[in-house]
Amino acid sequence: MLVKYTSKELDLMARLMRAEALGEGNLGMLMVGNVIVNRDIADCYTFKNIRSIYDVIYQNPGGFSGVKSSLFNSSSTTLEKSLAERCLKGEYYYPATHALWFYAPSKNQSCSATFYGQGLAGRFKNHCFYQPASGVCPQLW
Numbered sequence: 001m002l003v004k005y006t007s008k009e010l011d012l013m014a015r016l017m018r019a020e021a022l023g024e025g026n027l028g029m030l031m032v033g034n035v036i037v038n039r040d041i042a043d044c045y046t047f048k049n050i051r052s053i054y055d056v057i058y059q060n061p062g063g064f065s066g067v068k069s070s071l072f073n074s075s076s077t078t079l080e081k082s083l084a085e086r087c088l089k090g091e092y093y094y095p096a097t098h099a100l101w102f103y104a105p106s107k108n109q110s111c112s113a114t115f116y117g118q119g120l121a122g123r124f125k126n127h128c129f130y131q132p133a134s135g136v137c138p139q140l141w
Contacts, residue, residue: 009053014076019066031096033087044137095122
């Protein structure tokens with residue numbers, strides 16, 4: 001297990017992964033899960049006082065817009081919980097491997113080279129993933 005979590009946090013994470021990336025398929029949801037886990041283990045930037053999956057999901061300011069989605073407010077499925085658990089146990093998927101941020105640019109738009117001052121790690125479907133420079137957040141490397 002990469003991070004400690006409760007059954008409630010597993011459900012919250014599964015619901016947030018769905019709300020943020022349902023249209024990106026299972027792999028897209030797994031990548032969002034990677035960002036959630038990375039924010040929990042990172043001890044840098046605005047994540048210094050984040051010490052649980054619950055803290056990550058409800059971080060304010062700086063949290064996820066998906067918590068305001070109707071997709072977040074309905075129960076998670078067995079599959080969604082399984083995907084979240086895979087991330088919590090340490091499975092990683094490029095380009096989200098070291099990412100702390102992601103966003104979806106407008107239709108037919110390229111990813112910005114930087115986001116919150118961080119470099120582009122890569123794109124998967126409609127999500128652009130951003131990671132800190134090596135050494136800035138050593139917990140991620």
